[in-house]
Amino acid sequence: QAGLTQPPSVSAGLRQTATLTCTGNSNNAGNQGAAWLQQHRGHPPKLLSYRSNNRPSGISERFSASRSGNTASLTISGLQPEDEADYYCSAWDNSLSAWVFGGGTKLTVL
Amino acid sequence: EVQLVESGGGLIQPGGSLRLSCAASGFTVSNFYINWVRQAPGRGLEWVSVILGDGTTYYADSVKGRFTISLDSSKSTLHLQMDGLRAEDTAVYYCARESDAFDFWGQGTMVTVSS
Numbered sequence: 001q002a003g004l005t006q007p008p009s010v011s012a013g014l015r016q017t018a019t020l021t022c023t024g025n026s027n028n029a030g031n032q033g034a035a036w037l038q039q040h041r042g043h044p045p046k047l048l049s050y051r052s053n054n055r056p057s058g059i060s061e062r063f064s065a066s067r068s069g070n071t072a073s074l075t076i077s078g079l080q081p082e083d084e085a086d087y088y089c090s091a092w093d094n095s096l097s098a099w100v101f102g103g104g105t106k107l108t109v110l
Numbered sequence: 111e112v113q114l115v116e117s118g119g120g121l122i123q124p125g126g127s128l129r130l131s132c133a134a135s136g137f138t139v140s141n142f143y144i145n146w147v148r149q150a151p152g153r154g155l156e157w158v159s160v161i162l163g164d165g166t167t168y169y170a171d172s173v174k175g176r177f178t179i180s181l182d183s184s185k186s187t188l189h190l191q192m193d194g195l196r197a198e199d200t201a202v203y204y205c206a207r208e209s210d211a212f213d214f215w216g217q218g219t220m221v222t223v224s225s
Contacts, residue, residue, distance in 0.1 A: 035210070035211030035212070037155075037212065039155075044204055044215040044216065044217055044218055045155065045204075045206075045212070045215055046215075047211055047212060047213050047214075050210045050211035050213070051210055051211070054210075056213060086154075088154065088155050090155070090157075090211065090212065097168050098157060098168060098169075098170055098171075099145065099147075099157035099160070100157065101154060101155045101156065101157060102154075103154045104154040104155070
């Protein structure tokens with residue numbers, strides 16, 4: 001099943017800002033937006049945002065999501081060492097009747 | 111407190127069967143969609159299946175016809191019956207609650223398909 005497209009890696013400096021992207025089509029990310037998940041090695045994923053820019057309780061305001069057309073973005077401001085992790089986007093695909101994920105982006109904090 | 115606890119993973123030979131379970135607590139399972147998502151070693155997340163409150167099920171093409179998802183609401187337990195297992199099914203299997211997105215995840219159970 002076709003998934004969402006994410007760059008394999010992104011790096012940015014401590015206390016700087018990183019922007020991660022996720023490109024899909026009108027049946028998934030371009031429809032109801034994408035959700036973003038953070039995963040540290042050896043741990044299950046953690047939801048950061050959903051429906052483009054809604055944050056679950058307890059998620060820092062440093063994590064901000066948006067959408068433009070078929071591309072979703074996650075902006076992380078004031079980067080901290082603990083932000084170094086893998087980030088995945090996900091969306092329900094109306095055409096496939098399936099959830100699709102991006103391949104994940106490994107964020108490195110320099 | 112919402113909790114999801116998977117069990118049932120292990121080492122199984124190709125062609126074999128395994129039944130995973132996911133015990134849910136802290137919420138009413140019939141009010142949510144519950145999914146299985148897997149992650150092969152060193153790889154990304156792959157959606158496997160979902161069961162809706164009315165019993166409707168959906169599957170990824172890669173497991174359709176081999177895996178069966180079910181929900182025992184009386185025991186708040188989700189199951190994944192996996193038949194005809196292949197080496198490429200080797201992964202950590204997570205159950206995840208869906209509320210607009212996957213908002214709660216279990217710790218996962220490892221399934222290794224190898225002879």
